[in-house]
Amino acid sequence: MTSADDSPLPIPDPTRPRAGALAWISRLVAVAALGVVAWALVSAWGGVVSGHPAYLVLLGVTAIGAIATLTVSFVRPARPGRWRVAGRIALVVAGAAWIAITAWLRPYAAVEPALDAMISDAQVTVAESATDIVLTPTAEPGTTGVFFQPGALVDPRAYAAVLRPLVEDGHTVVIAKQPLGIAFFALGAFDAARGAHPELDAWVVGGHSLGGTVAAIQADAADSDATAPATGLMFFASYPAGDISTSLTVPVTSISGSEDGLSTPENIDASRADLPPDTVFTVIEGASHAQFGDYGPQAGDGTPTITNVQARSQISDAAVAFVDAISG
Template identity: 65%
Template sequence: MNDSAPTDRTGDPATPDLAPAWWRWLVLAVAAAGLLVVAWACLTEWGGVVHGHPAYAVLLAVTALGGLLVVWRARRALPRRRGWRRALGIALLVAGVAWVAAVAWLRPLSAVEPALGAMRSDAAVTVTESATRIELSPTGGTSPTGVFFQPGAKVDPRAYAAVLRPLAEAGHTVVITKQPLSIAFLSVGAFDGARGDYPDVERWVVGGHSLGGVVAAIEADDADEDADAPAVGLLLYASYPAEDVSDSLSTAVASISGSRDGLSTPERIEESRADLPADADFTVVDGAAHAFFGDYGTQPGDGTPTISQDAARQQISAASVEFVDGIDEALGD
């Protein structure tokens, strides 16, 4: 058995063909960035990570494991890659950078008070939470009209507990869905899945905030003529449909917006009148910003409010209850 070291053609020991040191450090930097992003998300938005859809927690775990594996693999000099292997290595590095950036961008906005307090059950409302939804159920008489709600992008679903709780106190079952990665477009179909789980709810108002409202409009438009548990209302919080549903949507519509919204601006809300049925009801909360439709702190790009969030929340909740109760009255319940 020959235990001698490999040699080149001259008989001298072969020099390992290694990648440049800067490449190794670049790979390590991307891996370290991934680990730092995981730590940052967990330390700053732990509530949103734990109480959101489990998809983001899984994404963080995969990122952490991948980062640790890369660090372990790169603890020694890396071999030089040539040809297609080199191209693959570059592609993987670029993909790693994009992955880390996406994980950072998807960091949720965690719920704050009074939403956290509204997540507790009392004599009027029972609150239950699962991996995919939050349910606010009235303990007394229950209306046949339920409310299914799509949160805004990257927002902890618990953030809407306080603003929607008055609907449950008024007798309406409220279901807040948890979207994969907190993106509403990844939750298309959640309404259909929820309807079968609530046989006592005969009809639904589908609502949503911001991007969640865009998806809510799609879901309401698809379900407004269903024979079983149809959509009878569309409740938009600082939102508008992505396309014209003025002729296809047969439900009642309520659009509630803020005059100081820097994202779903008053101009965009006004323009959405042409895309909604002619009898859609528009309510503008004077002085309210985009983030006032949930309790999750400030939001980048939002406007500067001129009223308190408590005052805005009270108006939003009151308009919501009036809208849903009005549907019951119109249908004779």
């Protein structure tokens, strides 16, 4: 077949995706990205703006990329080459994966009474930075501080209420704000806290869930430091990633819940072999995984048989008793 000027017309390649279809798919992915950004901001606004800024930056980058994709998708080459089509397909797949990760990283936002515990009063002074929350006794503080790693994707403010009794008891508490809510991205946070608080000469390192796993790594690395060493390790519904039964030389307490569906009682019992033989295990009967903070229900968790108030009180009491025993 020829055209009016006798030149052959191009024969469409049925195996090549149409540029128009790819453009529409790109637009749908971009709209989905904007939807995820809006959903994260609306459903977890407090957790997003009060956490480490990394997730807020991620949302901003996602929104900018989505808007740019929508803009570019309306400027379509007349006849894209095979490699350009393959590149567009790869970008669409990468964009979909990016959206999924962004949605998964949405934090569990703190709820009451944690938010109320974040307010300074006559007993406790609360200060926030981009990387941590510091709760300081208004009276003369002791010289042993508590450094705490939140659970994965949990708003760090969610632990203010359960940890506040430690502050009222005279101990400065530093809660890490982890980049993207992942404790492994905050491995240097304990050293930063020690440098920021030279008035404290000893630290109990603790954490919830994944945060406790990272706290164990940090305590194990700092238990023999000459300056401001880790003098205790405190697990909230957590356990170490490996065997620290002989390398860790400081007291350890494991506080767990009998109805925990994530750090299950079986997991906690199995962790005994990886911890020093004198580790103290306290099981809060009826408590679930999410009751170690105030951030609402968590997927995969068990069903608690005690109230949040009862669980919080018992967890706080066990933590205060452990830190007091270490600090003398």
